[in-house]
Amino acid sequence: MTLDALYARALCAFTKALTGARILWQGCAPAAGPRVYYANHNSHGDFALLWACLPDDLRERTRPVAGADYWRKGRLRTYVAERVIRAVLIDRDPKTRTEDPIAQMAAVVEQGDSLIVFPEGTRNTTDETLLPFKSGIYHLANACRDLEFVPVWIENARRVMPKGRLLPVPLLCTLTVGAPLKLAPDEPKDAFVERTRNALLALMPPAA
Amino acid sequence: MTPQQQTYSLFVGVGLILVVASIVGYVLKHSVAKDQPHATIDNLNTRIKAWWVMVLVISLAFLFGKTGVILLFLFISFAALREFMTLTYTRSADYLALTAAFFVVLPAQYALVWFGWYGLYAIFIPVYVFLILPILEVAGGDTKRFLERTAKMQWGLMISVFCISHVPALLTLNIPGYDDRNLLLIAFLVIVVQSSDVLQYVWGKLFGKHKLAPEVSPSKTVEGLAGGVLCATALGASLWWITPFNFWQAALMSLAITGMGFFGGLVLSAIKRDRGVKDWGNLIEGHGGMLDRLDSVVFAAPIFFHLTRYWFAT
Numbered sequence: 001m002t003l004d005a006l007y008a009r010a011l012c013a014f015t016k017a018l019t020g021a022r023i024l025w026q027g028c029a030p031a032a033g034p035r036v037y038y039a040n041h042n043s044h045g046d047f048a049l050l051w052a053c054l055p056d057d058l059r060e061r062t063r064p065v066a067g068a069d070y071w072r073k074g075r076l077r078t079y080v081a082e083r084v085i086r087a088v089l090i091d092r093d094p095k096t097r098t099e100d101p102i103a104q105m106a107a108v109v110e111q112g113d114s115l116i117v118f119p120e121g122t123r124n125t126t127d128e129t130l131l132p133f134k135s136g137i138y139h140l141a142n143a144c145r146d147l148e149f150v151p152v153w154i155e156n157a158r159r160v161m162p163k164g165r166l167l168p169v170p171l172l173c174t175l176t177v178g179a180p181l182k183l184a185p186d187e188p189k190d191a192f193v194e195r196t197r198n199a200l201l202a203l204m205p206p207a208a
Numbered sequence: 209m210t211p212q213q214q215t216y217s218l219f220v221g222v223g224l225i226l227v228v229a230s231i232v233g234y235v236l237k238h239s240v241a242k243d244q245p246h247a248t249i250d251n252l253n254t255r256i257k258a259w260w261v262m263v264l265v266i267s268l269a270f271l272f273g274k275t276g277v278i279l280l281f282l283f284i285s286f287a288a289l290r291e292f293m294t295l296t297y298t299r300s301a302d303y304l305a306l307t308a309a310f311f312v313v314l315p316a317q318y319a320l321v322w323f324g325w326y327g328l329y330a331i332f333i334p335v336y337v338f339l340i341l342p343i344l345e346v347a348g349g350d351t352k353r354f355l356e357r358t359a360k361m362q363w364g365l366m367i368s369v370f371c372i373s374h375v376p377a378l379l380t381l382n383i384p385g386y387d388d389r390n391l392l393l394i395a396f397l398v399i400v401v402q403s404s405d406v407l408q409y410v411w412g413k414l415f416g417k418h419k420l421a422p423e424v425s426p427s428k429t430v431e432g433l434a435g436g437v438l439c440a441t442a443l444g445a446s447l448w449w450i451t452p453f454n455f456w457q458a459a460l461m462s463l464a465i466t467g468m469g470f471f472g473g474l475v476l477s478a479i480k481r482d483r484g485v486k487d488w489g490n491l492i493e494g495h496g497g498m499l500d501r502l503d504s505v506v507f508a509a510p511i512f513f514h515l516t517r518y519w520f521a522t
Contacts, residue, residue, distance in 0.1 A: 020287075020290065020489065020490075020491065022490060156294065159298065162300050162303055165303060167307055167311070169293075169303065169306045169307055169310065170286070170290050170310055171290060171293055171294045172290060172291065172294040
């Protein structure tokens with residue numbers, strides 16, 4: 001095992017030990033990719049949680065999609081993003097962009113790897129349960145026809161790691177995986193974006 | 209017998225009971241369930257398996273003596289507090305109080321137990337934390353459901369940290385004529401409480417007819433309670449030789465332990481009902497979360513500690 005892989009294992013072990021995270025494969029069984037896992041985004045812990053909860057063999061071939069503006073700041077962040085979690089770093093600003101994010105993601109999928117994306121585009125720090133989705137999820141589906149989109153609801157991550165805080169609060173997190181969706185032929189952009197968003201919302205546990 | 213021999217014979221005894229339980233579980237699965245899926249029997253076997261793991265972990269902790277036991281219960285408190293806080297309503301303004309609870313109060317309480325500073329660990333959470341936590345909450349500047357939030361956090365700390373820490377605190381008691389044997393006092397408490405739970409479950413399953421508190425805990429029956437408490441008390445009395453008590457004292461102590469344990473189960477069930485969940489968590493397969501397994505220990509430990517301290521310790 002390489003040192004990078006060892007760090008990755010350590011990161012996953014720490015995340016799981018802290019949050020007692022468990023994943024419920026409600027709508028489908030774990031299966032080899034390529035797949036796109038899309039989830040609600042409340043905290044930096046989200047991708048670590050989802051990534052850690054995947055079975056080892058699937059995780060090795062699953063790459064989180066993250067904002068380059070955040071992850072290229074500083075050497076440690078760059079190292080973690082590029083070598084440890086092997087993130088697909090995209091430039092979120094269309095003005096400074098040199099590479100097309102959809103093409104970057106599609107290239108990964110064509111190699112047979114899976115992706116983790118957060119279609120809200122940014123961390124949700126509002127009182128809304130789920131922000132409106134950006135249209136990127138549609139463009140990716142349109143570029144890679146037949147690609148499976150798997151909704152994953154992450155419960156409690158915001159309480160574990162509120163925005164701007166460094167020390168995580170140890171609370172139990174549960175991830176619920178729904179049934180995979182595919183872009184239907186001739187499905188309009190708005191309909192697909194809405195359908196994927198509703199599928200994710202449907203996984204939210206009832207408020208106690 | 210030396211204390212070590214007593215500890216060994218105790219663990220061998222518990223091991224034998226588990227062997228018998230495993231055989232019974234296997235036979236039931238084979239003869240009653242015909243090797244087909246069967247909810248009650250499968251759950252029984254999962255529980256027995258989890259018991260093996262729990263006994264193994266406790267034995268390991270005992271091997272390392274005071275350090276092992278304090279670390280074990282520190283971890284148990286951590287898991288319990290995490291379950292409690294997960295089910296508790298908090299707001300982002302509670303961040304400071306929450307992190308303080310996990311990273312300051314929890315280790316501090318166990319450090320005080322480690323140093324045997326009774327005068328402080330007995331009042332640290334009920335007095336100091338009780339007053340300082342709401343100050344931290346006020347600093348968050350959010351008054352929405354303020355009393356509820358502070359009260360629940362204090363409750364969680366009392367249950368998960370303060371009460372549970374009274375199990376390892378038994379090691380700090382100085383009992384004349386019982387030198388170096390305090391680990392056995394922990395074994396006594398844990399065996400009596402847990403056997404009472406198991407015996408109530410068995411008696412309830414076999415003879416249970418009259419529901420005791422259908423609104424709170426539908427599985428508890430009068431027959432289960434009576435049979436379980438009587439048998440566990442008899443078991444506790446028969447273990448008087450590992451304790452500083454005589455036979456009758458051990459019986460009365462066991463009665464107090466099982467009684468408090470029973471009510472602990474009821475109270476924590478009521479909280480679960482209120483929150484609309486069946487289990488506190490999923491840490492222990494077949495049993496639910498840490499608090500599902502420890503609800504009775506939580507209520508029994510401080511009372512057993514103080515009864516023993518008042519009448520037997522110097």
